Amino acid sequence: MKKFFLIALSLTMLLVFSGCTGTTSTEGDTFSFAMSGLYKPFNFQDQNGELIGFDVEIGKAIAERMGMKAEPVTNPWDTILVGLNSDKYDAIIGSMAITAEREENADFSRPYYRSGAQVFIAADNSDIKTVDDIRGVNIGVVKNSTYGKQALQFTDAKNVFEYDSDLTALQDLKTGRVQTVITDQMVGFRVIKEGSIAIKDIGEPLSMDEMGIPVKDGNTELLAKVNQALEEIIADGTYEEISKKWFGRSILGE
């Protein structure tokens, strides 16, 4: 009996201490960057749980230029800036748009791509034909995104519903809980391309956002390095190569 408990205890200890997967290091040779991991094709997980996507590859290229080891990590989007300021990781490379509000809490790099907010509706929705038709309807957006503000231009706050991920928002088009979803055009196009949720896009992009890489407020040294690395990969064609791989064209928008 005692023996059984001792063995069980030591096995559990072994199991537990193998879980000491260590801290996300923010010093020395690693460059850790966070993303939601729920934003195909920019950042998502492959079948082994490894992070892949446009953002991940840009991050890895930047790390390589800076002579550091890349360490992509995930963090829920709504607390991603909080995590940055709590030193959980060095930067965020997760398609975060540069806004004046966010500039107050973090230092952004130069833009690393530009993309637009796009309106999506269910494929079988014939009531909405142009962007103007979405006035007053229920709009789904991702929490803490720039799309929330854009949704308010078309409808009241009480008709705007915030979701944890764009995928969940797009799924609700089918149920009719929201009539439109505003999200990044690339994200929606990818869904259309894979054909898994029946949606279609309406009209032209509502805006062009600039996505940047924020680092912790005041971390000017890292910011300078990141900016330099970014300029380098844009200049020597690495950026174009990555962008073409995911989108068939350069999304730098310069």
Add this chain to the structure above:
Amino acid sequence: MLENISIILDQSLGALIKGLGMTLQLTISSLLIGVIIGLIVAFMKISHIFILNKFADVYLAIVRGLPLIVLIVILYFGISNIVTLSRFWAGAFALAFHNGAYIGEIFRGAIQSIDRGQMEASRSLGMTYGLAMRRIILPQAIKRAIPPLGNQFIIGLKDSSLIFVIGLNELWGTGQAISASTYIQFETYLIVGAFYLTMVLFFSWLVAKIEKKLDVDGGREVTRI
């Protein structure tokens, strides 16, 4: 639906198993630490020393008053100014902090349910309070604590799903990531649910076995007809 299920299982079984492993590690770590915290808290509440009593009361009030998800976020982001923990340990500690309170009350209930006569008899035999506790009271109390403890362990297992909120890829977080990259939601969540259910059933079986081994109901048989 069946087609989607096989797609998910084909592609992402590896990731799901990793998530399962993480959930188990989190649960077991947090329960072990929770049991230690629970024992301490139980004795603090039984104690005659006023300050220990009140301290335990405050701890219980905080843990029972805050939803677990709020507790996790506060402990993860809030204390990072004081001490930086890895995500795993921040999560395990938050869970342990939460479990400890409930486990403490379970232990306290079990200890206090032991007949006063036991302590009186031990004391009159000349045992110190500590010796009596260790040799007489606790062994009996632990037997009584096993069923509610087993229950709390299962609750702890399910609570671990909230750790996704600090970005750790345990089973639920993995499920979210899989559904985001495969665009299949319903079936992914069904599979994740099945995983949890299997673990809970296994845990329950284990607890039942332990109960039998320790002869928890003292051999009292229900009258057979």
